[in-house]
Ligand SMILES: *[C@@H]1O[C@H](CO)[C@@H](O)[C@H](O)[C@H]1NC(C)=O
Ligand SMILES: *[C@@H]1O[C@H](CO)[C@@H](O)[C@H](O)[C@H]1NC(C)=O
Ligand SMILES: *[C@@H]1O[C@H](CO)[C@@H](O)[C@H](O)[C@H]1NC(C)=O
Ligand SMILES: *[C@@H]1O[C@H](CO)[C@@H](O)[C@H](O)[C@H]1NC(C)=O
Ligand SMILES: *[C@@H]1O[C@H](CO)[C@@H](O)[C@H](O)[C@H]1NC(C)=O
C-alpha cells in the first residue's frame with residue numbers, strides 16, 4: 001500500500017511525457033480505492049498518502065505551494081528558494097509533525113510563523129541565511145523536540161530566543177558565526193538533552209547559558225578556536241553524560257577543575273593541542289567508561305595516574321605522539337577492555353601496563369614502530385584471543401622480522417623470535433671519584449643489552465635517581481650521573497643499575513667530596529690519607545676542580561699545629577694503656593704478642609668514613 005502511493009508520484013513527476021498512459025486521475029482513483037480517503041497532491045510535489053508525506057524538494061519554490069493535503073504530517077520543502085516565512089503561512093497544516101525547510105534562502109521569519117503547529121515535532125532550518133533568532137519566532141510549538149538551525153549566519157543568541165520550546169530535546173546550532181551566547185539564551189529549554197555547537201566564533205565556553213540546561217545529556221562542541229578550558233566551565237550540568245570536544249586546534253590547557261561538577265560516562269577531546277593528559281581534570285570521573293584523546297600531541301601515559309577512573313573500559317589515543325606507556329598506566333582499571341593506540345611512536349607495550357590483560361579484548365597497536373622483543377611476547381601469545389580491530393600490528397625491528405605482521409609468526413618459530421638479552425654493564429670494577437666541594441661530579445655508567453637498558457642510580461641515602469630527577473643531580477640520556485655544586489653530604493657509594501625487561505646489572509661508584517681543605521704530604525695528613533686510598537682509574541674518575549670551589553678557611557700551618565697538639569695527649573694515653581696491658585699480661589702469665597686498637601681520626605671527613613664501617617686500626621707488637 002505504501003508503495004502504491006509512491007508509484008503515483010514517481011513516474012508522473014519524472015516523466016511528464018508519459019502522462020498520456022499514466023493519467024493522474026487513474027492513480028487518484030486507485031489511491032482513493034486503496035486508502036479509502038481523498039488525497040490530492042500539489043502538481044509540483046510528490047506525495048505519499050500512506051505516510052501522509054509531501055515531498056516538494058528541489059522545485060524552485062519561493063513559497064509554500066497551494067493544494068497541500070491538510071492532513072499531511074510531513075512536509076519537505078528543502079532545497080527551494082523560500083526567502084521569508086510569513087505569519088500564519090502553515091496555519092492550514094495543523095497535523096504537521098515534521099517540517100523540513102533546509103537549504104532555502106530564508107533570512108526572515110516573522111513572529112508567529114509556526115503558530116498553529118501544535119503537533120510539530122521536528123523543524124529543520126539548516127543551511128539558510130538567518131542572521132538572528134528574534135525572541136518569539138518559535139512560539140506556538142509546544143511539541144517541538146528537534147530543532148536544526150545549523151549552517152546559518154547567526155552571530156548571537158539573544159536572551160529567551162528559544163523560550164517556549166519546553167519540549168525541545170535536541171538543538172543543532174553548529175556552523176553559524178556565533179560570537180556570543182547570552183546568559184539567558186537557553187532559558188526555558190527545560191528538557192533539552194542534546195546540544196551541538198560547531199564551527200562558531202566563540203572564544204570561550206558559554207558557561208552561564210549552559211548552566212540553564214539542567215537536563216542536558218549530550219554536549220558536542222566542534223571546530224572552535226578556544227584556547228583553554230577554564231575551571232568550572234560546565235557547572236550545573238548534572239545530567240550530562242557525553243561530552244565531545246573535537247577539533248579545537250588551539251586547546252592546550254584543561255584547568256584542574258574545568259570538568260568539575262560533571263559525571264560523564266563518555267568523554268572525547270580529540271584533534272586538539274593537548275601535550276599531556278590532563279589527569280587532574282579527569283580524576284573525579286569515576287563513572288567514565290569511554291575516553292578518547294586521539295589526535296593530540298601527547299607523548300606519555302604516566303603510571304597510576306588514571307586509576308581513579310574505576311569504570312573505564314575504553315581508552316583511545318590514536319594518531320598521537322606516544323612514545324611511552326608507563327608500567328601501571330591502567331592500574332586499578334578492572335573493567336578495561338579496549339586500548340586504541342594506533343598511529344603513534346610506540347616501540348613497545350608491556351604487560352605490566354594493564355591491571356590485568358585477561359579482560360583486554362581489543363588492542364589497536366598498528367602503525368607503531370614496534371620492537372619485537374620479549375616485551376611483546378605476551379601479545380603474541382594472546383594473539384588468537386585478542387582482537388587487533390582488523391589491523392594487524394607489524395614489527396619495525398629487529399631487522400630480521402621487519403615488516404612482518406603478528407599473525408604471520410608461526411608458533412613453532414616463536415622461541416627464536418621475541419627474545420631479549422639481559423642488560424649488562426661491561427666494566428664492573430668499582431670506581432672512585434673525587435671532587436672538591438662546590439665542584440661538579442660526573443659518574444659514568446654504560447650498559448648494553450637488548451632492548452637497550454635504562455639506567456638509574458641509587459644514592460648513598462637510598463634515593464632513586466633517574467632521568468626524571470630534577471635539581472642539582474641529573475641522570476643524562478647515556479646513563480651518566482652529574483652532580484652540580486657537590487656538598488660534603490653527597491659523598492658515598494652510588495649504585496648504578498642498568499635495567500631492561502630481561503634483567504638488571506649493577507655497578508658501584510664511590511664519590512668523595514673534599515670540603516675545601518687541601519691535603520698536604522705532611523706527618524699530620526699522612527694519617528688522614530691512609531684512611532682513604534684514592535684509586536684514580538677508569539673513565540669514572542673525573543676530578544673537576546671548578547672555579548666555584550671555596551677558598552680554604554684555615555691555613556695549613558695552624559691545622560698541623562692543632563692536630564699535633566691533639567695527638568700528644570692521645571699518644572700518652574695510649575702509652576699508659578700499653579704499660580697497663582703489659583703488666584696485666586705478665587701477671588696472667590700468658591703472653592699476647594699482638595693487640596689491635598681502633599680509633600676514629602679527628603678530621604672532618606667523618607661523613608666519608610662512616611659508611612666504611614669504623615675508624616682505622618693500629619696494630620702493635622707487644623713485648
Ligand atoms: C506531542 O507528541 C506526542 C508524541 O510524542 C503526542 O503523543 C502528543 O499528542 C503530542 N501533543 C500534541 C499537543 O499534539
Ligand atoms: C568567524 O570566523 C570566520 C573564520 O575565522 C570568519 O571568516 C568570520 O568572519 C567570523 N565571523 C565573525 C562574526 O566574527
Ligand atoms: C600547540 O602547542 C604547541 C606547544 O605545545 C605550540 O608550539 C603550537 O603553536 C600550538 N599549536 C597551535 C595551533 O596553537
Ligand atoms: C553518576 O552517573 C551514574 C550513571 O551514569 C549514576 O549511577 C551515579 O549515581 C551518578 N553519580 C552522581 C553523583 O550523580
Ligand atoms: C581507533 O581510533 C581510530 C581513530 O580515532 C578509529 O578510527 C578506530 O575506529 C578506533 N578503533 C577502534 C577499535 O575503536
Ligand SMILES: *[C@@H]1O[C@H](CO)[C@@H](O)[C@H](O)[C@H]1NC(C)=O
Nearest residue numbers: 497499500501502503504505
Ligand atoms: C630489575 O629492577 C627492577 C627495579 O629496579 C625490578 O622491578 C626488577 O624486578 C628487576 N629485574 C630483575 C630481573 O631483577
Ligand SMILES: *[C@@H]1O[C@H](CO)[C@@H](O)[C@H](O)[C@H]1NC(C)=O
Nearest residue numbers: 440442542543544545546547
Ligand atoms: C668542570 O666543571 C666545569 C663547570 O661546571 C665544566 O665546564 C667543565 O667541563 C668540567 N670539566 C670536566 C672535566 O668535567
